[in-house]
Amino acid sequence: MPTLYALKPAFQDRLRPLVGRLAAMGVTANFITIAAAALSIAAGVAIATAPGSRLLLLLIPLVLFVRMALNAMDGMLAREHGQASTLGMYLNEICDVVSDLVLILPFAAFAQFGAWGVVAFAIAAMLAEFAGVLGIAAGIGRNYAGPFGKSDRALGLGVVAVLTAAGLWPAVIAPLVFPVMATLSLLTAINRIRAGLTGKTG
Secondary structure (H helix, E strand, O other): OOOHHHHHHHHHHHHHHHHHHHHHOOOOHHHHHHHHHHHHHHHHHHHHOOOOOOHHHHHHHHHHHHHHHHHHHHHHHHHHOOOOOHHHHHHHHHHHHHHHHHHHHHHHHOOOOOHHHHHHHHHHHHHHHHHHHHHHHHOOOOOOOOOOOHHHHHHHHHHHHHHHHOOOOOOOOHHHHHHHHHHHHHHHHHHHHHHHHHHHHO
16 A cells, blocks of 8 residues: 655665765664664653653654654665664664654653553554564565555654644544554554465465
8 A cells, every 4th residue: 555655765865875975984774773763762751751741742753754864774774785684674673663652652641632542553553563574474575565654654643743732633633643543553554464464375
């Protein structure tokens, strides 16, 4: 299904000159991966230490954009500069899930959303990524199918953060936001599982 992940090649083209310079300087893919996770954790901790602070939520879209760039860069360093490794694969997947959790869960402190919906979205996001990783075991490779993959979640969460910081969420809609994103994430997991099953049987 269509997903923002399809735009990644064009985004990578923009970053390729910078990645080449970083590789020449000796910067490693694993360092970039850990830096992206550390940035997300720092933002999540900052928001969590001031629960209910709307303005701090503006950190989220900024961090998500920088993290998206760093994630593209670590992949390019690994593939195009001979830095691919098993450790890098583990770091990439684990750091992505941790980063998602620390940026999603602070929304549980905002009463208009409802903590259960936020937690449901966090769990569904993890399931979607787990199903994607299992594509490797299913023989079809890492699966990035939509409708609500990592890039789409980042866009959705960034929009939610900006509108929340601006106080623009109508009270009647706010409780539905995270359950809807959780549902889309579950559909993503189902699509990825179906792809794995099809790959194994066909």
